[in-house]
Amino acid sequence: MSVSAHHPVLLVAVPLFFAALCPIWGMWRREACFPWALLGVVTTGFFAWSLIGKVTSTRAVTYNAGGWRPPWGIQIRIDFLSLLLICMITGVGLMVLVYSWRYVGKELPPEKITYYYTLVLLILTAMLGFSITGDLFNFFVFMEIFSITSYALVAIVGGPRAVRAAFKYLLMGATSSITVVLAIALLYSATGSLNMLDISNRLKTTSYLPVAGVALVFFIAAFSVKAALFPVHVWLPDAHSIAPSPISALLSALVIKMGVLGIFRILFTVYGHTFSDLSSTWSHVAGVVSWAAALAIVLGSIMAIMQRDLKVMIAYSSVAQIGYILLGITMLSPLGMVGGLYNMLAHAMGKACLFLVAGSIIYKHGLRRIEDMRGLGRTMPVTAGAFALASLSIVGLPPSAGFVAKWYILWGCFQKGNFAFVVIVLLGSLLSAIYCFRVVYYMFFAGARERGATFDEAPLTMYFPAAVLSAGTLFFGVFAGLVIPFLSNACRAVLMR
Amino acid sequence: MNFSRIFHNLNYAVSALLFLMGLYTVTVKPNLIKKLIGLNIMETSVFLLIVSLGMIPDGQAPIVTNGVRPSMMVNPIPQALILTGIVVAVSTTAVALSLCIRIHEKYDTLDAFKIHGRGGL
Numbered sequence: 001m002s003v004s005a006h007h008p009v010l011l012v013a014v015p016l017f018f019a020a021l022c023p024i025w026g027m028w029r030r031e032a033c034f035p036w037a038l039l040g041v042v043t044t045g046f047f048a049w050s051l052i053g054k055v056t057s058t059r060a061v062t063y064n065a066g067g068w069r070p071p072w073g074i075q076i077r078i079d080f081l082s083l084l085l086i087c088m089i090t091g092v093g094l095m096v097l098v099y100s101w102r103y104v105g106k107e108l109p110p111e112k113i114t115y116y117y118t119l120v121l122l123i124l125t126a127m128l129g130f131s132i133t134g135d136l137f138n139f140f141v142f143m144e145i146f147s148i149t150s151y152a153l154v155a156i157v158g159g160p161r162a163v164r165a166a167f168k169y170l171l172m173g174a175t176s177s178i179t180v181v182l183a184i185a186l187l188y189s190a191t192g193s194l195n196m197l198d199i200s201n202r203l204k205t206t207s208y209l210p211v212a213g214v215a216l217v218f219f220i221a222a223f224s225v226k227a228a229l230f231p232v233h234v235w236l237p238d239a240h241s242i243a244p245s246p247i248s249a250l251l252s253a254l255v256i257k258m259g260v261l262g263i264f265r266i267l268f269t270v271y272g273h274t275f276s277d278l279s280s281t282w283s284h285v286a287g288v289v290s291w292a293a294a295l296a297i298v299l300g301s302i303m304a305i306m307q308r309d310l311k312v313m314i315a316y317s318s319v320a321q322i323g324y325i326l327l328g329i330t331m332l333s334p335l336g337m338v339g340g341l342y343n344m345l346a347h348a349m350g351k352a353c354l355f356l357v358a359g360s361i362i363y364k365h366g367l368r369r370i371e372d373m374r375g376l377g378r379t380m381p382v383t384a385g386a387f388a389l390a391s392l393s394i395v396g397l398p399p400s401a402g403f404v405a406k407w408y409i410l411w412g413c414f415q416k417g418n419f420a421f422v423v424i425v426l427l428g429s430l431l432s433a434i435y436c437f438r439v440v441y442y443m444f445f446a447g448a449r450e451r452g453a454t455f456d457e458a459p460l461t462m463y464f465p466a467a468v469l470s471a472g473t474l475f476f477g478v479f480a481g482l483v484i485p486f487l488s489n490a491c492r493a494v495l496m497r
Numbered sequence: 498m499n500f501s502r503i504f505h506n507l508n509y510a511v512s513a514l515l516f517l518m519g520l521y522t523v524t525v526k527p528n529l530i531k532k533l534i535g536l537n538i539m540e541t542s543v544f545l546l547i548v549s550l551g552m553i554p555d556g557q558a559p560i561v562t563n564g565v566r567p568s569m570m571v572n573p574i575p576q577a578l579i580l581t582g583i584v585v586a587v588s589t590t591a592v593a594l595s596l597c598i599r600i601h602e603k604y605d606t607l608d609a610f611k612i613h614g615r616g617g618l
Binding site (some may be wrong): 004137141148151152155158159160163164167168170171174175178181182184185188189194206 | 516520523529532536539540543546547550570574575578581582585586589591593596597600603604612
């Protein structure tokens with residue numbers, strides 16, 4: 001076997017190797033950690049890049065870890081959704097890492113810098129592993145790695161509010177993790193397998209369908225906590241607003257998407273919806289998730305409008321955007337699912353950009369309240385411009401990626417004939433326009449004279465990543481045709497299976 | 498209701514009971530250490546469930562030798578899963594306890610209601 005056949009497993013092994021050696025570099029020189037982490041993420045990005053061609057030409061790339069064949073060994077399976085996620089993780093991860101260099105140097109005590117880069121590499125490793133694995137227990141292990149790492153990263157500043165938010169996050173996250181193990185145990189007892197596709201086949205013939213139904217409910221409830229779906233989102237505003245801004249960007253752009261991926265894998269890869277005996281449970285679960293998502297859109301947006309702190313506002317906006325993603329996925333129409341998955345991409349870039357901008361403003365001026373942002377559009381034009389551009393995507397105005405996503409979601413609602421969801425999707429866009437453009441208004445149009453018009457921008461390594469991410473939302477809005485055909489093929493295959 | 502069925506599946510009934518006890522402790526008790534103990538009770542209940550899935554009375558180690566019938570072999574996968582699960586549970590508890598130390602340093606209490614009263618959030 002040539003080396004390129006091992007790229008799927010190197011996608012996890014390489015960042016893990018870099019993470020393991022990072023503390024050793026930190027013992028020698030603290031400054032060596034940043035270039036080391038950067039090298040690690042760039043190398044990982046190369047493996048992700050090399051997989052694009054393979055996955056798009058075949059339907060899925062599989063790799064048997066250790067050479068054991070699937071029902072017995074752990075299988076890595078990269079389908080189009082995994083590919084989308086690993087490209088998001090390496091891309092956003094790279095931008096966040098570049099941004100971290102100056103931000104962490106100022107906002108964190110120097111003895112914590114080594115831990116910071118180690119944890120960032122670990123969280124990227126775990127998310128990559130989580131998106132590519134085809135084995136249910138491996139799924140759980142990677143989920144625990146990124147969960148525990150994110151509790152530590154929320155608490156890394158060490159202030160009273162940070163440890164409190166991290167503890168709250170830990171309690172909810174750990175409870176949901178235990179529920180996932182319970183569900184895996186139940187599903188294993190019903191089917192006797194841990195490979196997702198194998199379970200899916202065995203479920204068609206098993207005589208323990210009630211057990212499998214209970215497992216489905218536990219799975220969805222547990223992953224809803226990780227995804228911060230509406231009634232169990234309460235950890236998100238605290239954790240995401242108090243963490244250091246690059247970490248907020250990582251958590252909001254990528255970590256909560258992992259919960260969405262969990263829901264997607266369980267609902268569609270493992271359970272499918274073609275069983276005669278389980279289909280009513282299955283469609284009820286999907287229906288409950290879609291209504292919770294619809295409530296998340298409205299209530300998350302209203303909570304965002306009520307906030308005065310910029311980062312808390314952006315965090316509540318994530319609750320609403322997760323609502324859009326899950327509404328699209330659980331609508332059970334191929335078009336809606338394309339929209340939901342495309343919104344994952346749009347939201348990853350847009351929300352990472354918003355948090356990086358909020359971080360730049362904290363770095364430069366120490367400002368968190370929205371009213372204090374007056375006139376920043378004059379003094380920090382690139383940063384504020386990136387914010388405005390990313391806001392377009394969050395609201396869903398053309399020509400941004402968020403528009404394409406919401407257009408498909410809306411189209412799916414019409415296809416299903418569910419006009420309540422049509423109203424909610426449009427109302428959510430309107431409400432997000434209120435909270436996003438209020439900030440843009442303060443930045444560009446209110447009281448600019450008070451601050452003066454001298455150019456006083458954040459460092460290049462801080463405004464450049466934000467600008468790249470906001471340009472990405474524009475790029476994937478204009479050139480949506482690069483991704484949509486593959487995505488709609490994948491969604492049709494999932495729903496027609 | 499057939500009580501003999503519950504009696505014959507006592508391990509599942511106890512595991513469900515322990516899970517609910519743990520969940521009650523996590524959600525209701527205000528003391529953070531008690532919440533963590535509840536979390537560990539929940540974890541233990543799931544481990545009990547998984548280990549007892551692979552249990553065979555008078556079973557033997559799954560090593561193929563003469564005289565060992567495959568039907569008498571204990572399934573090794575649940576035990577491997579539990580080992581991993583224990584490692585994960587230990588690391589979660591370690592992170593949580595270190596957070597508890599920090600919380601006690603900052604707030605001088607581990608009572609969730611008092612922390613809520615003193616928090617600026």
